[in-house]
Amino acid sequence: MNTQKKRKRTALYSVGAAAILAATLSMSTAMAATLDTSWKEATLPQVKAMLAKDSGKVSGDTVIYSGKTVHVVAASVLPGFPFPSFEVHDKKNPTLEIPAGATVDVTFINPNKGFGHSFDITKKGPPYAVMPVIDPIVAGTGFSPVPKGGKFGYTNFTWHPTAGTYYYVCQIPGHAATGMFGKIIVK
Numbered sequence: 001m002n003t004q005k006k007r008k009r010t011a012l013y014s015v016g017a018a019a020i021l022a023a024t025l026s027m028s029t030a031m032a033a034t035l036d037t038s039w040k041e042a043t044l045p046q047v048k049a050m051l052a053k054d055s056g057k058v059s060g061d062t063v064i065y066s067g068k069t070v071h072v073v074a075a076s077v078l079p080g081f082p083f084p085s086f087e088v089h090d091k092k093n094p095t096l097e098i099p100a101g102a103t104v105d106v107t108f109i110n111p112n113k114g115f116g117h118s119f120d121i122t123k124k125g126p127p128y129a130v131m132p133v134i135d136p137i138v139a140g141t142g143f144s145p146v147p148k149g150g151k152f153g154y155t156n157f158t159w160h161p162t163a164g165t166y167y168y169v170c171q172i173p174g175h176a177a178t179g180m181f182g183k184i185i186v187k
């Protein structure tokens with residue numbers, strides 16, 4: 001990377017960081033109004049038990065699923081992982097490899113104290129804008145509750161994907177732009 005590009009990236013990052021802070025502050029108010037009732041609550045031990053139910057197998061930076069029904073269990077910013085990021089099987093933003101025609105049962109949990117996140121699936125790859133404006137191809141999670149009092153929000157949705165390349169993306173402003181996304185290969 002040349003120096004000019006590096007400077008540009010640093011400048012963009014600063015704008016992104018300020019936008020994240022501003023957006024996070026305004027989102028907490030907006031989310032209180034838009035939060036849907038499909039979110040349930042779990043304690044951290046329950047979150048860890050749920051994460052263990054992911055049916056994939058880790059291979060390098062990929063989680064490979066097999067069978068007619070697969071269980072994808074994703075978290076946002078688990079303790080010890082960088083903000084903002086997703087984790088599946090303790091891997092940061094792994095690529096998920098899913099068999100075409102499978103029924104995909106997705107559970108998304110937000111254990112990130114003080115922040116909301118979403119897990120939305122799209123065909124649109126990076127780069128993402130501060131406001132990604134993604135219309136998910138399946139009804140995704142919407143914005144999670146902000147954890148408080150040792151309780152963490154989680155929700156489920158089902159997806160029947162056809163072969164192709166997809167991405168899972170957080171739609172909270174600034175998160176996808178600063179790396180909160182991963183790839184899904186369905187084949």
Ligand SMILES: [Cu+2]
Pocket residue numbers: 076084116117118170171172175176180
């Ligand atoms: Cu996020």
